Amino acid sequence: QQPVQSPQAVILREGEDAVINCSSSKALYSVHWYRQKHGEAPVFLMILLKGGEQKGHDKISASFNEKKQQSSLYLTASQLSYSGTYFCGTGGGGGGSNYKLTFGKGTLLTVNP
Amino acid sequence: DTGVSQNPRHKITKRGQNVTFRCDPISEHNRLYWYRQTLGQGPEFLTYFQNEAQLEKSRLLSDRFSAERPKGSFSTLEIQRTEQGDSAMYLCASTPTGGDGYTFGSGTRLTVV
Numbered sequence: 001q002q003p004v005q006s007p008q009a010v011i012l013r014e015g016e017d018a019v020i021n022c023s024s025s026k027a028l029y030s031v032h033w034y035r036q037k038h039g040e041a042p043v044f045l046m047i048l049l050k051g052g053e054q055k056g057h058d059k060i061s062a063s064f065n066e067k068k069q070q071s072s073l074y075l076t077a078s079q080l081s082y083s084g085t086y087f088c089g090t091g092g093g094g095g096g097s098n099y100k101l102t103f104g105k106g107t108l109l110t111v112n113p
Numbered sequence: 114d115t116g117v118s119q120n121p122r123h124k125i126t127k128r129g130q131n132v133t134f135r136c137d138p139i140s141e142h143n144r145l146y147w148y149r150q151t152l153g154q155g156p157e158f159l160t161y162f163q164n165e166a167q168l169e170k171s172r173l174l175s176d177r178f179s180a181e182r183p184k185g186s187f188s189t190l191e192i193q194r195t196e197q198g199d200s201a202m203y204l205c206a207s208t209p210t211g212g213d214g215y216t217f218g219s220g221t222r223l224t225v226v
Contacts, residue, residue, distance in 0.1 A: 002155075032214050032215070034214070034215075034217075040219070041204065041217035041218060041219050041220055042156065042204075042215075042217050043217070044213070044214030044215055044216065044217075045214075046214070047213055047214050087155045087156070089155070089156075089215075099161075100146065100158045100161050100169060101156075101158065101215070102158065103148075103155030103156050103157070104155050105153070105154055105155055106153075106154075106155050
């Protein structure tokens, strides 16, 4: 089943923070996060595995709550380059963390100067 | 390594014609995935290879779709008797076995007229 992302869209000013949520109705083994700019391929940001860990690099981090079957992506002090559509992809396991993914519909993030 | 390469970038075809797309993954990646993306949606899983073995094909995929990965290197996706509903971006991605997130290619945009 397709994970549900919220919000569908968010507009920020440079330097502001944002949180994007991803919820699933089925048990999760892994959650991937990708960013896609218009007309380009999705670019991998990070992967979180079952265990409730939090990951991050630079000013982008994510958490994974397997009990709630949710993941959240945190963008702090946003930059213009953060603009794009963010997708979460959920994996149900069965052969590794990078098995086939089911992607949400995406969250369109726009960062204005 | 130049990443995942897909050809052609764009394909316009008449309804009823057959089309074939090619994907060259990152050379050391054993796993190769095909996804389809329509406007405003996240990528939708089509099929998945580990080396030359096709391990899963989406139930949503009709018999008009077939994919191969001879010798475990490049892969082809063929759509027979194309329909207007096949119009979409077809994305290929690869990962190393037991590796991390997907590396996507730039995709092939198919338009069926």
